[in-house]
Amino acid sequence: MNLLSRGLQASASLASLTWPIAGRLFREKLEIDENGSVWAAGTPDYQPGPPLVGDTTADLAIIGGGFTGTSTAYHFSRRYPEKQVVLLEAGSLANGASGRNGGMLLNWLPLDPPPNPEIDALIYRTTNAGMDTIEEIIRRHDLTVSYRRDGTLSVFTSPERAEYAHAKVEYHRSLGLPSQFIDRSTLAQNFRLEGAYGGVLDPNSGQLNGAQYVRSQRPVLIEQGVEIYERTPVLTVEEGRDIILTTPSGTVRAKAIVLATNGYTSKLGYFRDAIFPVVSHVFATAPLDPAQQLGWRKWAGFYDDMDRISYSSVTKEGQVIFGGGSPMGSAYNFNNGTRFNGSTSEASRISESVQEAFRRYVPGGVAVPIAQRWSGTLGLTLKRNILMGVRGDTRNVFYAVGFNGHGVTLGNVAGQVLTDIYSGDDQQWRGLPFYQDNYTRVPPEPFRWVGFQLFSRLAGHLPRY
Numbered sequence: 345m346n347l348l349s350r351g352l353q354a355s356a357s358l359a360s361l362t363w364p365i366a367g368r369l370f371r372e373k374l375e376i377d378e379n380g381s382v383w384a385a386g387t388p389d390y391q392p393g394p395p396l397v398g399d400t401t402a403d404l405a406i407i408g409g410g411f412t413g414t415s416t417a418y419h420f421s422r423r424y425p426e427k428q429v430v431l432l433e434a435g436s437l438a439n440g441a442s443g444r445n446g447g448m449l450l451n452w453l454p455l456d457p458p459p460n461p462e463i464d465a466l467i468y469r470t471t472n473a474g475m476d477t478i479e480e481i482i483r484r485h486d487l488t489v490s491y492r493r494d495g496t497l498s499v500f501t502s503p504e505r506a507e508y509a510h511a512k513v514e515y516h517r518s519l520g521l522p523s524q525f526i527d528r529s530t531l532a533q534n535f536r537l538e539g540a541y542g543g544v545l546d547p548n549s550g551q552l553n554g555a556q557y558v559r560s561q562r563p564v565l566i567e568q569g570v571e572i573y574e575r576t577p578v579l580t581v582e583e584g585r586d587i588i589l590t591t592p593s594g595t596v597r598a599k600a601i602v603l604a605t606n607g608y609t610s611k612l613g614y615f616r617d618a619i620f621p622v623v624s625h626v627f628a629t630a631p632l633d634p635a636q637q638l639g640w641r642k643w644a645g646f647y648d649d650m651d652r653i654s655y656s657s658v659t660k661e662g663q664v665i666f667g668g669g670s671p672m673g674s675a676y677n678f679n680n681g682t683r684f685n686g687s688t689s690e691a692s693r694i695s696e697s698v699q700e701a702f703r704r705y706v707p708g709g710v711a712v713p714i715a716q717r718w719s720g721t722l723g724l725t726l727k728r729n730i731l732m733g734v735r736g737d738t739r740n741v742f743y744a745v746g747f748n749g750h751g752v753t754l755g756n757v758a759g760q761v762l763t764d765i766y767s768g769d770d771q772q773w774r775g776l777p778f779y780q781d782n783y784t785r786v787p788p789e790p791f792r793w794v795g796f797q798l799f800s801r802l803a804g805h806l807p808r809y
């Protein structure tokens with residue numbers, strides 16, 4: 345860590361001391377915008393269900409209808425068919441990051457020291473089993489979901505980093521993990537990327553249309569007895585033995601709740617000092633022939649090793665999805681803003697800069713026809729650790745939040761983890777780096793916004809996720 349980063353971190357710790365005052369001064373407001381992603385376009389007939397009107401009760405009330413909320417509803421209602429489960433979603437199912445992401449269905453591959461063989465292998469087994477479960481659910485309920493699992497690449501843009509990655513693959517293999525080092529010429533033959541010196545292939549990972557996956561589960565969940573209310577933002581949470589949730593036209597009295605609100609969680613007053621939302625910009629091309637036009641003959645996608653991370657995946661239908669990669673590709677909005685508030689011309693400028701980042705990777709800078717562009721909100725933590733567990737005086741507030749860039753798989757694992765914690769049968773998750781983990785405090789406003797600008801502009805970094 346360089347001197348500037350150290351200085352910024354020390355200032356962040358000092359600024360965090362002002363939380364008691366600043367937290368009250370800067371009130372937050374829930375902002376939900378429309379999901380304009382290519383994934384949502386893959387569910388043209390989807391209509392959000394009715395909102396909650398009147399008062400109801402629940403054994404478990406889940407706030408948020410993305411991967412985390414629906415996976416919890418799924419696993420919990422199968423384990424406890426007799427219990428009343430209510431799911432409340434402010435917009436429509438998959439309106440948040442789950443329906444707007446880069447589509448990369450990833451394992452968590454250990455790349456950074458210090459190595460911890462037992463935990464590293466357990467993490468990989470956990471995420472890989474999570475992807476198996478997604479496939480199993482698709483098959484079990486015959487869901488119409490476009491997905492692929494033919495491997496993704498972590499790509500390295502300097503000879504030194506590629507060499508380091510090579511050494512890491514040796515470590516992975518010593519743990520029994522199937523990752524493979526792809527050297528520069530093999531990469532050029534199979535997945536041509538300008539400026540790439542090598543990559544780590546995880547053959548088990550792939551790509552998932554999250555909007556199709558989440559939305560196609562609605563009838564399954566209803567069949568399993570889950571009451572789903574869409575267009576129902578939870579406005580307040582009053583904790584106690586029974587928790588009262590207030591919505592615009594009704595209330596829920598619940599014995600336990602789940603915070604499945606990731607980047608939006610601070611709006612409910614929770615984890616304000618733990619998670620900061622970052623709005624990331626993505627585009628999708630029209631269907632291409634990726635092998636012919638780009639030299640992408642194999643594998644579902646890649647992400648790179650740059651501070652301003654680029655991520656890209658290819659749908660089975662040949663649409664290339666690309667996000668990040670440019671200084672404008674991701675931004676923090678003052679006071680935890682969760683939507684892109686810029687003008688149309690600003691959106692065009694951002695989109696152009698993200699396309700420019702894409703062209704740097706494409707031989708000859710080939711121009712591709714853009715079909716859609718959109719943005720979505722990630723929930724980042726300072727240490728990039730995910731937070732799953734239970735809290736509250738009566739230990740009835742369950743949460744799985746702060747997924748950073750790893751929520752496609754882990755948001756879907758979250759439902760199993762939370763159901764097991766609820767049951768008291770959570771042995772298998774203990775020791776994993778997200779289980780009841782603590783976090784580094786993020787300072788309140790205005791230090792948070794200033795800190796992000798300093799970090800991203802002065803230090804030239806954008807937080808990797």
Ligand SMILES: Cc1cc2nc3c(=O)[nH]c(=O)nc-3n(C[C@H](O)[C@H](O)[C@H](O)COP(=O)(O)OP(=O)(O)OC[C@H]3O[C@@H](n4cnc5c(N)ncnc54)[C@H](O)[C@@H]3O)c2cc1C
Binds near residue numbers: 433606721
């Ligand atoms: C642009 C982008 C690219 C990404 N790329 C990848 C990737 O390639 N691979 C990967 O693994 N991860 C990726 N991620 C991260 C991943 O998508 C998320 O971590 C994951 O979807 C989180 O799922 P979730 O269900 O916890 O949250 P979300 O999907 O955000 O769901 C939260 C839901 O809660 C609802 N909500 C919020 N507040 C309230 C309230 N008060 N009342 C009721 N409802 C509420 C929201 O409307 C939303 O639908 C990306 C994210 C973004 C934004």
